[in-house]
Amino acid sequence: MVMITDRKFRRSFNVPLVFLPFSSVIKNLVKWLSRTWRFLVAFSSKFQWTVPIIRAITGSYDSTEKLDLRLIVLGPSGGGRTSIADTLLGGNKTRASTDPIKQSTKRTAVVDGREITVIEPPDILGTSLGNTSRAREALRSLQLSSPGPHAFLLVIRAPGSGMSVDQDPTQAIQGTLELFGEGVTGYIIPVLTHADRLGRRRTVDQLLEADSGELKRALSLCGQRPELVDNRPDLPPEAQIDLCRNLVERVMEIKTFKGHFVHEVHRREDYLRERLLDDMSSALAKKLGHM
Template identity: 60%
Template sequence: MECRCDKDNFDNAVSGWWPNSNGIQMGALTVVGYLLYRFSQTLPALIRWPIRLFCSLTGLTALWGWVGRLLGTVRGIQNLFNLVSRLWRFIIAFSSKCKWLVEVIKTLTGNQTVELDKDQTSNSPTKAALRFILLGPTGGGRTSLAERLLGNSEKEVPKNQLMQSSKRRTLVDGREVTVVDTPDLLGSSLGIKSRAREALRSLQLASPGPHAFLVVIKAPGSSRIDQDLTQAIGATVELFGEGAMEFILPVLTHADRLSPACTVDQLLDVGSGGLKRAVLLCGQRPELVDNRAGRPLEAQRELREQLVERVIDMKKLRGHFIHELQSRENHIREELLADMSSALAQKLEHMKGC
């Protein structure tokens, strides 16, 4: 009985003292008890049991059990992440060793089809955009070239004459290309007012300005009557000003009507030298193209890339064309904006004073 009373008194003393301790005493006792409990694991049983009894009385055994479960959960999450990381490294290593399978699939399905689908389905071009304005006399292949640039390999040129400038867009190797087709601006089928209106309209469609004027004519020797490139360049300068000369890229169409071995150099050497004089005016080597409808997709892709690469080179040197009227319009717009901002500032000052 005496021993039991002493034990009860001891338990009551401990239980009465523990809850009334402040935060510092509880923290210190918790740390000491935890260290003693962990240290007791390496001690002989004779010394270990008194330490465990102390931890049991102070409640530190339950605390250690909770900490142990928490550490076990953390180790489990860590093991799961390690497993996922090893699985991911295995997938990367396996895919790098199976690139040959991708090449086999491209070979079976047609590599050029895959590339064209990528160009036509991508909605987020990652490269700087390009803008073309197509000019040229009637019958030179201007509109059919526009269709080839847009990827319409099977579409025939409409029989009715194009009477108004039109703008369409396409993607070439992830780059947005704007193609502005025009009516007969360089010929005599339109009146002076119509030519002036459509010339300015084409600039508006290619805003803030085209990177190249593609002057499209038939290649010399491809028809009974040759078209004069010098005259076409002169008409372009009359419409758009002297600054347009640096942005002219001559395009010679109907290459299929020439001999298969015919090149641009041969065309420059033959004849009276009219083509060579025209090239000296604009400073750009002509491009010889086959603009027939129904051409294979690979040939169509090469044509597009051929012209796009030429225009990219021109853009790097000169940027885009800005018409004199556009510069004047921009200047007037800036002056108008300055006047409106001044008027608004005066109005705000007046309201503030009131």
């Protein structure tokens, strides 16, 4: 038997100042916790951006939630875009990395029990394509990632890697924002390649310390810490696995706290899909009515 003496607790459950069985106390407490949780769920449904935060804090992820990731891998030619895409797919090379991509491609593989979809557009950040082709392939890559990518991996050569002329990270990030909209900010993960050519500057911190300010200005546009990677073709399998896992963990962080990126093309696809479903269901209903 337990005696309830706390006034606030008694008022919450209409409990008089009497002795109650301990089981009744537990039952009432469970009911109160249940009502509180329903309130939080109802509140978060109106503010969906709070759902991942609540789930992360409470650890209440649905066990049936799909363990899938959708990525768009961007980057100028020569930055190592395709080799990174191959690494993310478990080293599955379905085409020669020297073959130029003429239109966006979609590849899927199961790595460590997780389905990973990688969309690789052609060089939409460079000058090899006209503006019309760049815009079309940017939108095509979004369609292939439907209902939306969890992250954009922006693959460029690390400054000072000695690979001919350094690629401009600021220009690459600004080009990404122009093609996909300002809403993509926060979904971009800069991936700096050719770390093996940097000599002693083999960490991000060392690279930023030696930076004249250009790289820091570029990173301020997307608000994400870069990943400095060694993407040599002869990289040992163990190192490739570690590289893949590190990148996947970065994408999982974005997925947990931001969900997937939604572009206007996705919203219009959903609208047109529903309109088509309504029109076809109406036509089918009329047909059934005459049978």
